[in-house]
Amino acid sequence: MENSDTLLRDLKNRRKLIKASITRIENFVADPINLGSSPEMFAARRDRLTNIFKEYEEVQLNILSYDDKDVEDVGIIEDRYFNVMSKITSILKKLTQTDSMCTNVSNSKLPNIEIPSYDGRDFTKFKPFIDLFLAVIHNNSSLSDVQKLFYLRKSLTHDALSVIENLPLVNQSYKEALELLNKRFDNEARLISNHINIILELPCMQKGTAAAIRSFISGVQQQMYALKNLGQPVQHWDMLLISILTKKLDQYTNRAFQLDRDPNTLPTMVDFISFLERRAMALEDSGDKSSTITSNKSPTAHNKVSNIATTSNKSNKLCLFCQGTGHAIHGCPRFKLAALEDRLRATIRFCTKIIVLMRIMRNL
Incomplete structure (x- = not known):
């Protein structure tokens, strides 16, 4: 009788150890941190869980042979076992698919990267x-x-x-x-000096065309980004850079910038670059074209009147300021960006033509 009680006690202790092992595997699978573990880790626990459950079934049968009134609910352990096994199977499937995708990417043929030669001059x-x-x-x-x-x-x-x-x-x-x-x-000091010299030696803008302005912006920004990457405080160089760069603009663009900015506040490089971007865009939208009318014959007074009348009647098609087509002078982007005295001069010239036209028409 004592031997039976001892064996039964040992079997129940063994059952506790088995259930504790199942719990540890269950906690491992449920922990999100362990989802980054290798597939081998989950496969080992799957095999371990299978062996443990078989051992649990054997121990439970032996306990029932000694105590048929044992209150252990085997169904709960079975449900836990199948639940953990299904999770492990699902995780292994995902990990296997990920490894397969990585293998396919690593084995794919990528285009060769050619390293450009360096001569040491720049x-x-x-x-x-x-x-x-x-x-x-x-x-x-x-x-x-x-x-x-x-x-x-x-x-x-x-x-x-x-x-x-x-x-x-x-x-x-x-x-x-x-x-x-x-x-x-x-040589960091030499690199910084080189980039600064490039800014100082930027060519002066001969004509304020859209292409020239955009090329100027690109040259400035490239050197500023390079200096910033080298740890230089370019964000504190606004007035220094603006003073240097405005001297490289053509007179019309420079004058337009001075008129556009607020005289009561110091301009920044952001304001300066933004102005140039807007001006280039306006010039692009206006077409930035010029047209000239030539004639082999000297025009008579009647022809002059006809030309002026034609120009006046088609003012919505020919701009008297930029000589571009498709817009009138009041809708000309270049007229809007021009200095005040240039706009006054153009307006007076336009009004003078109208007055002359009216006088000629009155005398006909």
Whole structure:
């Protein structure tokens, strides 16, 4: 009798341990953090859960053979088992699909990236060159250092190649080659000075056309972004830059900017670039075209009257300010952006033509 009680107690203790193991696996599967685990981790727990449940069934049968009044609800354990198994199966399916997609992407043929050569003459081009080289060649773990050195030498010409040309083609030379190139060309002070000089040496705008203004904006912004990436406080250089850049504008664009800005506040580079963008857009919308009328014969007085009358009647088609077609002078974008004295001069010229026309018509 004592042996039976001892065996029954041992079996029930064993059942508690099995149920605790099922609970641990159940908690592992339910924890979102573990969803990033490898498929092997979930497969191992699936196999472990299968073995544990078989052992649970055997232990439960032995307990019932000694105590047929045992109150254990086997149905609850079965439901937990099947619930956890279904979750593991679902997770394994998703992880397998993800691995398959990653494998397909990694095995797909991507277009070859060609590294442009660097000759060492323009210091501003070294950083883009070396960053691309490091990404494509240096970080390629399948290449040895001597192979990387070979590709590096192949990508250099002229002054840049002469820096590392005499290094022996061995593994140890690769790191030395990178150090020599960085020491020679990755000079931050020289890079900053170079970008500033490009701004100072921007060509003056001869004509304030839309294309010229957009080219000017592009040149300025490229150098400003480069200086900002080099850690320079370009956001505090507004008045300095504006003073330099306005001298490079044509007189009409410069005058229009001075009239457009608020004289009571200091202009910023954002305001300056925004003005140039608006002016370029207005010139593009107006067509920025000029038309001339030539004649081989000297016009008579009657012809002059006819020309003036025609111009007046078709003022909605020919602009007397920019000589463009498709709009009248009051709708001319260039007229609106012009300086006040230019607009007054154009208005007087237009009114004078009307007065002359009226006098001629009165004398006919």
